[in-house]
Amino acid sequence: MQVTDDPRMTVLSEVADLRDVPLADMPGLGMVTCEVVGRAAPGLQGASVPAASAAFQSAI
Amino acid sequence: MSRPPVPLNQFVIKVASRCDLACDHCYVYEAADQSWHGRPMVIADEVISQAARRIAEHARSHALPEVQVVLHGGEPLLAGHARLRRLVTELQTALRGLCELDLRIHTNGVLLNEGFCRLFAEQGVKVGISIDGDRAANDRHRRYADGRSSYDKVIQAIGLLSSTRFRKLYAGLLCTIDIANDPVVVYESLMELAPPRIDFLLPHATWDHPPARTPAKDNEYAEWLTAIYDHWVSQGRPVQIRTFDSIISTLRGGQSFSEALGLGATALAVIETDGSYEQVDSLKAAYDGAPETGLNVFDHAIDVVGQHPGILARQQGIGGLCPTCQECPVVGSCGGGLYTHRYRDGSGFANPSVYCTDLLTLISHIGSRLPHATAAVPGRPAHGISGQGFRSLAAGFGDAAAVTSLIEAQRSLVRGLLAAVYQAGATTAALPAEARKDLRTAWSVLTELDREQPEATTVTLGHPYIRVWAVRCLEELKAPAWPAGQNEAGQAGRLAADLGHLGAIAAAIAVRAGAGTAVTVPVINTAVHLPTLGCLSLGAEHAARPAGDGPQKAIVRVISNAVIIEVDEGFWTLDRAALLAGEPCAAPVPGNTRSGEWQPVRTLRTPGCRVALEDTDPYRNCHASEPAPRLTDAEVARWQCEFQAAWREIEREHPDYVPALAAGLSTLTPLVAGPDGSDVGGVARQAFGAVAASPSADPVAMALRLIQEFQHAKLGAILDLYDLYDPADERLFPAPWGKGKCQVEGLLQGAYGHLAVTDFWRARRQFALGAAAVDAGCEPAEWRARAAEAIDTLLDSGLLTPLGTQFVQEMRSSVAASGPLADGGHPV
Numbered sequence: 012m013q014v015t016d017d018p019r020m021t022v023l024s025e026v027a028d029l030r031d032v033p034l035a036d037m038p039g040l041g042m043v044t045c046e047v048v049g050r051a052a053p054g055l056q057g058a059s060v061p062a063a064s065a066a067f068q069s070a071i
Numbered sequence: 072m073s074r075p076p077v078p079l080n081q082f083v084i085k086v087a088s089r090c091d092l093a094c095d096h097c098y099v100y101e102a103a104d105q106s107w108h109g110r111p112m113v114i115a116d117e118v119i120s121q122a123a124r125r126i127a128e129h130a131r132s133h134a135l136p137e138v139q140v141v142l143h144g145g146e147p148l149l150a151g152h153a154r155l156r157r158l159v160t161e162l163q164t165a166l167r168g169l170c171e172l173d174l175r176i177h178t179n180g181v182l183l184n185e186g187f188c189r190l191f192a193e194q195g196v197k198v199g200i201s202i203d204g205d206r207a208a209n210d211r212h213r214r215y216a217d218g219r220s221s222y223d224k225v226i227q228a229i230g231l232l233s234s235t236r237f238r239k240l241y242a243g244l245l246c247t248i249d250i251a252n253d254p255v256v257v258y259e260s261l262m263e264l265a266p267p268r269i270d271f272l273l274p275h276a277t278w279d280h281p282p283a284r285t286p287a288k289d290n291e292y293a294e295w296l297t298a299i300y301d302h303w304v305s306q307g308r309p310v311q312i313r314t315f316d317s318i319i320s321t322l323r324g325g326q327s328f329s330e331a332l333g334l335g336a337t338a339l340a341v342i343e344t345d346g347s348y349e350q351v352d353s354l355k356a357a358y359d360g361a362p363e364t365g366l367n368v369f370d371h372a373i374d375v376v377g378q379h380p381g382i383l384a385r386q387q388g389i390g391g392l393c394p395t396c397q398e399c400p401v402v403g404s405c406g407g408g409l410y411t412h413r414y415r416d417g418s419g420f421a422n423p424s425v426y427c428t429d430l431l432t433l434i435s436h437i438g439s440r441l442p443h444a445t446a447a448v449p450g451r452p453a454h455g456i457s458g459q460g461f462r463s464l465a466a467g468f469g470d471a472a473a474v475t476s477l478i479e480a481q482r483s484l485v486r487g488l489l490a491a492v493y494q495a496g497a498t499t500a501a502l503p504a505e506a507r508k509d510l511r512t513a514w515s516v517l518t519e520l521d522r523e524q525p526e527a528t529t530v531t532l533g534h535p536y537i538r539v540w541a542v543r544c545l546e547e548l549k550a551p552a553w554p555a556g557q558n559e560a561g562q563a564g565r566l567a568a569d570l571g572h573l574g575a576i577a578a579a580i581a582v583r584a585g586a587g588t589a590v591t592v593p594v595i596n597t598a599v600h601l602p603t604l605g606c607l608s609l610g611a612e613h614a615a616r617p618a619g620d621g622p623q624k625a626i627v628r629v630i631s632n633a634v635i636i637e638v639d640e641g642f643w644t645l646d647r648a649a650l651l652a653g654e655p656c657a658a659p660v661p662g663n664t665r666s667g668e669w670q671p672v673r674t675l676r677t678p679g680c681r682v683a684l685e686d687t688d689p690y691r692n693c694h695a696s697e698p699a700p701r702l703t704d705a706e707v708a709r710w711q712c713e714f715q716a717a718w719r720e721i722e723r724e725h726p727d728y729v730p731a732l733a734a735g736l737s738t739l740t741p742l743v744a745g746p747d748g749s750d751v752g753g754v755a756r757q758a759f760g761a762v763a764a765s766p767s768a769d770p771v772a773m774a775l776r777l778i779q780e781f782q783h784a785k786l787g788a789i790l791d792l793y794d795l796y797d798p799a800d801e802r803l804f805p806a807p808w809g810k811g812k813c814q815v816e817g818l819l820q821g822a823y824g825h826l827a828v829t830d831f832w833r834a835r836r837q838f839a840l841g842a843a844a845v846d847a848g849c850e851p852a853e854w855r856a857r858a859a860e861a862i863d864t865l866l867d868s869g870l871l872t873p874l875g876t877q878f879v880q881e882m883r884s885s886v887a888a889s890g891p892l893a894d895g896g897h898p899v
Contacts, residue, residue, distance in 0.1 A: 022874070023455040024792035029483040034528075035307060035518035037490030044494065047487025048545065050791055051538065052757070053798065055545045066330045067083055067339050068409065069353060070141040070177035071199040071243040071270055071313065 026050055076377040077386045078133035081339035082126055083141045083352065086114045086150035086158060088344045092179050093216040096247055098275040099145065104355035104362065111344045113150045118346040119158045121368040127165035129373035135170045142176040142196070143341075143352075152186060159194045175199060175242055179213070180228035181221050188237045197242040200229055202264075204246060204257035211249055229264045233500035241500065243268035243311075250283070250291050254298040265500040265507065268311035270329070271296060275356035278415035278425050293432035300437060307514045309497035309507075318437045321404040331409040334402070336386035340376050342368060350381045357414040384420065385410055393421045401434040454480040454792060465881035467826035469785055471730040477788040478533070478735060481759050484791060485532050488541035489517075489573075495548045496570045506567040509591045509624075513574035516590050520577060524584035531580045534603045535738050535761035536690040540576075542757050543690065544569050568593040568622035572689075575600050578627040582634055582647060589629075593622035595689045599636055601627070603672060604650060606687045607636050607643060608701070610666030641665030673707050675714040679722065680733050684710055685740045685761065693755040694763040699741035706741075706766070713766060714739065717773035724834050728778050728827075735760055736781055752776045756787040775831055782827040783820055795819065795875030796868075804868065807860040815870045818861050819879070825858035826882055833889050851889070859886050 027046065029037070037044060048055050088110035095101060130138050140162060142155065150158075159174060166172045176191065177199040191198055203209045206222045213221050232241040244266045246257065261269055273292055276282040284291055300315055308315075317327040327333025330351065341349040346368040354361035364379045376382060389397055396407045407413060408424030415422050424430060456464070460473025469477075493514045497507055521528045531537070547566050571593035578590040579601040592599060598606040607625075625638040634645040649656035653671040673684045684707060685691055691698050702710070722729055737760035744765040745751045750772060752764035762780040767773045789795070796815045803812035808821060832851040862883045865871060871879060 020458040021455040022458060022461045022793070023453050024480065026454045026480055026483060026792055027487075028452045028454050028479075029486045030479065032486070033518065034486060034489060034521040037486060044487045044491045047484055048491045051484045051488055052542045052545060055542065055549055066328065066335075066337065067081055067141055067351070068270065068272060068313075068329045068331045069245070070083070070143060070175055071245050071268060 076374075076383055077336040077338045078135060079129065079338045079340050079373055079377050079382075080135050080137065081139045081141070082122075083143045083339060083341045084114070084122060084158070085110075085144060085341065085343045085352075086142050086147045086155065087145040088112055089149060090144060090146040090179070091149060091181060091215070092146070092213060092221055094179075094212045094214065096212045096249075096274055098353055098356045102275060102356040103280075103358045105359060106355075106363075107145070113154060114158070114344045115346075116154075116157065118342070118344065118368060119154075119161055121346060122342050123158075123161040123165040125368050125373050126162065127169055130166060130170045132374070137171040137173060138166060139173040139175070142174070144178075146179055146182070147176050148178050148182040148187060152190060155187075156190055156194070159196060163194070173197075177201070177245070178228075179221065179225065181224040183228035183231060185231065188231055188240065191240050192237060196240070198232055198240045199242040199245060200225065200232070201245045201247070202229070202261070203249065204252055205260035208249065208252040208257050208260070211251065212247070226264075233265055235501060238500045241267060243270070245270050245272060247272045247274055248292060248295060249274070250295045254295045255302050258299045258302060262310065263504060265498060265502075265504070266310060267498050268313060270313035271299070273331075273409070273412065273426055273429070275353055275409075275411055276425050277357055277412065278422060280356070281425050289428040290432040291429070292426060293429040293436070296429075296433050297436045300433075301440075304440065305515070306511050307493065307497075307518055309493070309511055309514075311498075315437065318404050318434055321406075322434070322438050324403075327404075327406065330385075332404065333406040334388045335406070336388070337382075337410075338386070340373065340382065348373075348376045348379075350379070351410070353409060353411040354381075356411050357420075358416070361414075393423060395423050399423075399431070401431055401438070404434045404438075405430045454483060456792070461878075462881055464785060464789060465878045466885040467782065467823065467830060467882065468727050469731040471734040474731045474735040474785065477759070477785065477792070480792050481538070481788060482529065482532065485538050485541065488538060488545070489532070489576075492541050492544045492548075492570070492573065495545065496573075499548055499566075501548070501563055502567055502570065503563065506570065510570050510573060513571075513577050513590060516588055517573065517577040517580065520580045520584060520586055520588075524580060524586055527580045527583035527586075530583060531576060531603050533737065533760070534688075535758035536685070536688045536693070537576060537602060538759070539693045539755065539757045540569070540572055540690040544572075564622060568595055571622055571624070572600070572602075575627075576602055578629070579604055581627075581629045582650060585629065585632070585647060587629055587631070590627050592625050592627055594625055594638060595622065598670075598687070598689070599625040599627070599638065600687065600689055602688060603683070605653070605669060605671040606689075607638075607645075608668045608670050609638060609641070636667075638665070638667075641667060643667055643669070645669055670701055673702075675711050675739060677715045677718040679729070680718055680736070682714070682736055683738045685738045691740050691758075691761075691763075693758055694740065694742065694753045696742045696745070696751040696753065696763070696765070698763070699743050699765075702741060710739070710741065710766060713768065713770065713773050716770035717777060720770045720774040721778065725774065725778060725831060727830075728781075731785065732777065732781055735784070736762060736777065738762070739764065741766065750776065752780050754780045754784040754787070756790075759784055759788045759791075771835070775828065778827050778831055779824055782824050786820055786823045789878075790816070793874055793878075794872050795878055796865075796870045796872060800870050802868070802870070804864050807857040807864075815865065815868060818865055818868075822858050822861035822865065822879075822882060825854050825861065826885055829854040829858055829886065829889050855886055855889055859883070862886060 088107050089112050174196040176196050180200040202225050203213055209222045210220045231237055244261055248271050274282055313329050317329050317332040321327050321333045327335055330337045341352050343349055348364045348366040349362040352362055366376055384391055392407045396402055408426055408430050410420060412424040412426055413420045413422045456473050456476045460470055463470050464473050496510050574590045575592040578592055581588045598608045600606040625636055628635040632647045634647050634650060636643045646656045653673055656669055670687055672687055675682050675684050686702050740761050740763040742751050742763050742765045750765050750767045754762055762777055764776050801814055804818050806813045829851050862879055865879050
């Protein structure tokens with residue numbers, strides 16, 4: 012196996028390690044929660060993170 | 072040297088140049104620029120068509136992935152239903168196949184009615200509303216020309232957007248700050264309207280026309296905003312607030328979400344009702360004619376607009392700022408503030424913002440209270456499995472360290488899901504305000520326990536059915552609208568009960584930690600549940616009340632070594648130590664006339680392994696078969712015997728599976744046997760660690776059940792971490808186990824399960840030809856052949872990723888090692 016030829020090597024995933032991130036800080040990590048939802052329950056991302064708002068500040 | 076122009080991707084189309092309100096803080100009518108007098112009242116058809124063509128031309132030439140169009144005014148709804156429909160249709164037609172189109176309209180709301188909402192729902196136009204707070208705050212400025220309040224009509228419009236039918240349109244609320252209003256009252260009044268996001272706008276001002284302030288005070292706007300920020304943080308940031316999110320993001324090196332902050336390029340242009348291109352309209356506050364470009368949709372492509380000095384000036388990053396700003400410690404977050412607010416006659420825009428001190432104060436305040444600022448996505452460590460562990464899992468086994476890696480990843484997934492549930496739940500208009508308040512309180516308790524009692528939190532959140540619950544909540548929250556004919560109140564009641572379970576999770580952690588607290592939890596299926604601990608089953612008098620009333624609630628109080636549960640006028644006291652030990656321990660408080668029985672989660676124990684026998688959790692109904700109801704003590708004793716015998720069997724004949732099972736199997740969920748009395752079992756992708764099974768007196772069959780089902784659980788957890796195949800390809804492949812066709816994940820799961828069963832029967836035949844093997848008609852060669860065939864199909868499918876190919880090749884090696892194989896990999 013190419014990526015695991017060296018048993019010491021870690022096969023890294025794209026799932027961020029959030030174990031030491033306080034839950035209180037998690038809502039500030041919108042992209043992280045979006046990615047987590049995408050991995051854990053594909054198709055439900057839209058439920059967790061509304062679409063990005065406009066840069067134009069006189070609309071939202 | 073200036074930076075090259077950035078392609079424009081945001082267009083503000085002024086569909087009406089008049090307004091039905093006469094707000095005295097309006098930058099369009101009450102500021103320096105008075106160009107509205109000479110504009111057509113509404114956008115003309117030829118302007119609509121030409122604007123759509125220009126935007127499409129620009130999108131095509133720059134291969135833009137998305138264009139955002141904001142329908143704006145004046146008051147855009149004055150353009151009327153037909154004109155708005157035409158505009159949206161022309162834009163969609165022009166951009167179809169070229170790029171995505173994000174359409175929004177921003178309105179004062181007073182004309183927003185069901186007809187407009189239906190149009191916007193049909194056309195996919197999101198709606199933002201301006202409102203300045205509660206009635207008193209809103210009435211300070213947002214009035215009709217004759218002085219009447221607009222408040223009631225705006226609230227009516229927001230109510231429409233909050234309704235089940237239209238809440239998907241609800242983009243959020245814009246609030247212009249007036250420091251005479253109480254900031255927290257304003258914030259709370261907006262939160263009552265359940266917006267998905269809010270922004271607080273500094274009133275437009277320049278150095279020539281500075282904002283209203285108390286003399287000698289230069290940071291009152293910062294004080295006003297920091298009061299809201301601190302309150303918002305204390306609530307767990309239950310809603311997106313664009314200004315705060317932008318500051319947090321930019322302080323962490325990310326992007327701003329508003330043109331008013333950060334150093335990102337602004338790539339927007341305005342198209343007026345007469346077809347003129349203009350710069351951003353807030354410039355009207357600077358001087359008369361400030362937004363003009365001298366260009367129009369009929370004569371000029373949008374690329375020409377992009378070359379305009381006023382547009383280019385806002386794309387120069389830090390180089391476009393005055394020396395004072397360039398040397399400022401918070402310039403990366405502030406970006407000089409809104410361009411308009413820098414204006415001073417004589418020096419133009421080469422100044423700090425007239426809100427400079429406010430911005431510095433606010434950003435410094437947020438920066439000093441931003442815990443774990445380094446916890447942003449970039450640079451965060453990712454989960455992984457050692458190469459050796461990955462190989463051992465691919466071979467069908469998995470050592471303890473590899474399974475521990477899977478468990479650790481599940482912890483991150485569950486934490487992310489919890490935050491996602493909270494974010495979505497705290498702002499959904501589908502939930503009554505009281506339920507949202509309960510949710511915020513539960514989150515507050517949970518986050519405090521997480522900070523103070525991490526071990527108890529980890530244990531509770533490790534429960535397999537927490538993730539099942541979270542995903543169910545997200546599914547309900549994502550539902551665009553409940554199907555016609557369904558009882559909306561009933562659905563809302565169910566959602567309230569499900570989201571209320573966050574309180575039950577917090578309560579369970581508090582009990583484990585012995586942390587004094589009081590949490591509201593829902594009564595689900597006539598029981599008060601404390602996940603991982605058990606439930607207080609209430610008597611028949613508590614049986615279902617109408618769903619439309621929302622869930623019945625209980626309060627769980629943890630006081631020293633006692634846990635008190637209150638439901639209506641019923642009170643029960645539970646001894647915390649007994650509760651943690653899994654013992655029956657509910658004592659009704661004297662005078663309590665209600666019946667109730669504490670039903671603890673019981674534990675199956677055997678040397679080397681202990682698992683929870685889960686027959687209480689309300690979210691365990693996620694397996695293919697029906698979960699068994701509460702077991703009697705005799706049934707539990709039987710389960711204990713069967714589990715112990717099965718574990719001995721695994722240790723004796725299948726020791727390679729022991730490390731993974733001992734590390735990862737946390738829960739056994741009893742199922743009702745099949746209709747013909749047959750054994751049933753299964754795992755759920757969202758419930759890692761739990762194996763569900765009906766009882767079986769045959770220790771071999773139970774051992775096989777545990778190994779085979781946990782095999783699927785392992786693969787599910789691996790798929791949570793890695794893309795082993797292309798999920799978008801829905802091709803079907805023949806299943807060698809004779810059940811028609813299945814998609815690639817089904818084939819992979821089937822092959823992986825067969826790997827374990829092959830090995831199971833091979834081991835048994837080596838050990839002894841047991842009667843169970845014969846009775847079951849199980850020959851390892853048959854299982855091996857089917858596994859090999861599925862593996863070959865997977866390798867030939869072209870759907871595996873490189874890592875997936877390596878994983879399946881390792882499976883193939885494992886099959887080969889389990890018996891003689893002919894050329895081509897098929898067993899002989």
